[in-house]
Amino acid sequence: MPLVAVLIATSTxxxxxxxxxAVDAHLASHPDGLEAxxxxxxxxxxxxxxxxxxxxxxxxxxxxxxxxxxxxxDFHNDTLTPGPDGxxxxxxxxxxxxxxxxxxxxxxxxxxxxxxxxxxxxFKDAIFLLGNRYREEGVIRHDKxxxxxxxxxxxxxxxxxxDDLRAAVNRWNLPVLVVGVVEAGAxxxxxxxxxxxxxxxxxxxxxxSGVYPRTIQGTLGLAGRRVATITQQGSADLAAxxxxxxxxxxTIAEQVAADVRCLVDSHRASQQGAEGNPLTTIVLGCTHFxxxxxxxxxxxxxxxxxxxxxxxxxxxxxxxxxxxxxxRQLFRELAAGKLRRRxxxxxxxxxxxxxxVAAPTSPAERLNADGSLxxxxxxxxxxxxxxxxxxxxxxxxxxxxxxxxRLVSENLPTVWKRLDDR
Numbered sequence: 001m002p003l004v005a006v007l008i009a010t011s012t013x014x015x016x017x018x019x020x021x022a023v024d025a026h027l028a029s030h031p032d033g034l035e036a037x038x039x040x041x042x043x044x045x046x047x048x049x050x051x052x053x054x055x056x057x058x059x060x061x062x063x064x065x066x067x068x069x070x071x072x073x074d075f076h077n078d079t080l081t082p083g084p085d086g087x088x089x090x091x092x093x094x095x096x097x098x099x100x101x102x103x104x105x106x107x108x109x110x111x112x113x114x115x116x117x118x119x120x121x122x123f124k125d126a127i128f129l130l131g132n133r134y135r136e137e138g139v140i141r142h143d144k145x146x147x148x149x150x151x152x153x154x155x156x157x158x159x160x161x162x163d164d165l166r167a168a169v170n171r172w173n174l175p176v177l178v179v180g181v182v183e184a185g186a187x188x189x190x191x192x193x194x195x196x197x198x199x200x201x202x203x204x205x206x207x208x209s210g211v212y213p214r215t216i217q218g219t220l221g222l223a224g225r226r227v228a229t230i231t232q233q234g235s236a237d238l239a240a241x242x243x244x245x246x247x248x249x250x251t252i253a254e255q256v257a258a259d260v261r262c263l264v265d266s267h268r269a270s271q272q273g274a275e276g277n278p279l280t281t282i283v284l285g286c287t288h289f290x291x292x293x294x295x296x297x298x299x300x301x302x303x304x305x306x307x308x309x310x311x312x313x314x315x316x317x318x319x320x321x322x323x324x325x326x327x328r329q330l331f332r333e334l335a336a337g338k339l340r341r342r343x344x345x346x347x348x349x350x351x352x353x354x355x356x357v358a359a360p361t362s363p364a365e366r367l368n369a370d371g372s373l374x375x376x377x378x379x380x381x382x383x384x385x386x387x388x389x390x391x392x393x394x395x396x397x398x399x400x401x402x403x404x405x406r407l408v409s410e411n412l413p414t415v416w417k418r419l420d421d422r
Contacts, residue, residue: 105205
């Protein structure tokens with residue numbers, strides 16, 4: 001049955017069921033995994049511990065999560081007990097990373113009324129990691145290994161897709177772990193345990209979903225902690241500005257200052273003149289934002305010089321980077337599932353990093369001058385179309401935009417070393 005027909009036939013069950021049905025129908029039509037957005041389930045048999053770990057985000061921001069995974073040393077590798085042992089906890093593991101840069105930022109899809117298309121993008125990201133298909137120099141290749149775990153290194157994708165993907169791996173009978181950054185970030189808020197109010201800086205989509213307040217309050221409640229004061233600020237532009245999107249003219253410092261000011265103003269308004277509950281813990285609820293933590297803290301410090309705002313901002317702010325907590329959670333889950341790789345991988349089994357770009361056959365009216373998709377096209381798409389308007393290609397130092405290349409080389413040195421110099 002054509003996918004559009006599947007969508008129509010299942011419309012009485014609701015849009016979400018229709019999307020799931022469309023994805024499953026596409027997979028059932030291509031069981032060999034040779035077509036776009038499909039994978040071969042027969043590859044998921046036997047011991048999966050030697051397979052790599054998959055990580056995806058809407059762009060390069062998720063590389064902060066990959067950096068955390070590559071550098072974490074919070075456990076003894078042999079005994080699994082807490083505490084550093086001088087050896088990276090994921091030293092023996094290999095990673096597959098996908099940055100869906102062609103479709104970013106994910107945070108704006110829900111606001112544009114394209115929530116189900118966002119969910120479809122999240123399915124496609126996961127299916128890429130499960131499959132073996134990508135393009136290199138215009139040639140379709142099928143030599144990417146499957147993955148034993150999927151890390152959703154995107155706060156918005158976790159908010160709108162974590163439940164979908166966990167249900168899907170169960171429905172597809174895959175022994176694959178799925179870990180999202182929001183749950184881990186909430187655990188970080190609990191374990192850091194600073195008094196005062198909590199601020200969440202995230203994308204518009206993440207904030208609109210309410211996932212951080214809901215997950216943080218639930219995590220604190222289960223631990224017997226009182227209800228927290230939480231103020232959110234969603235930025236429609238900061239992630240794109242960090243990536244150097246030419247359609248966003250503001251500098252990083254300008255955009256950060258505007259977003260931090262909005263967060264502080266919202267917090268002050270919510271307090272209705274009361275004092276004594278300043279913003280103390282700041283959750284960096286978008287994977288791009290840890291790249292500019294210094295600028296964010298400087299913006300808070302500058303605002304605190306204003307006497308009318310000083311009582312709303314703690315003199316020392318504590319930042320929760322969900323990437324660090326995601327790395328810890330993944331280590332524990334791999335250990336519990338006996339999926340940790342033992343023994344160093346061969347040089348051929350190296351990390352492999354990918355990003356999406358506009359399809360080379362894209363009509364000119366869909367594209368900006370730099371070859372990226374126009375927002376007008378990007379946010380007008382409907383789910384159920386499994387044609388390739390974007391394609392996945394290897395991420396190399398040279399394939400990154402200049403601004404992204406600079407950010408990665410200066411802020412994520414371990415990832416930078418793993419990037420192919422082509």
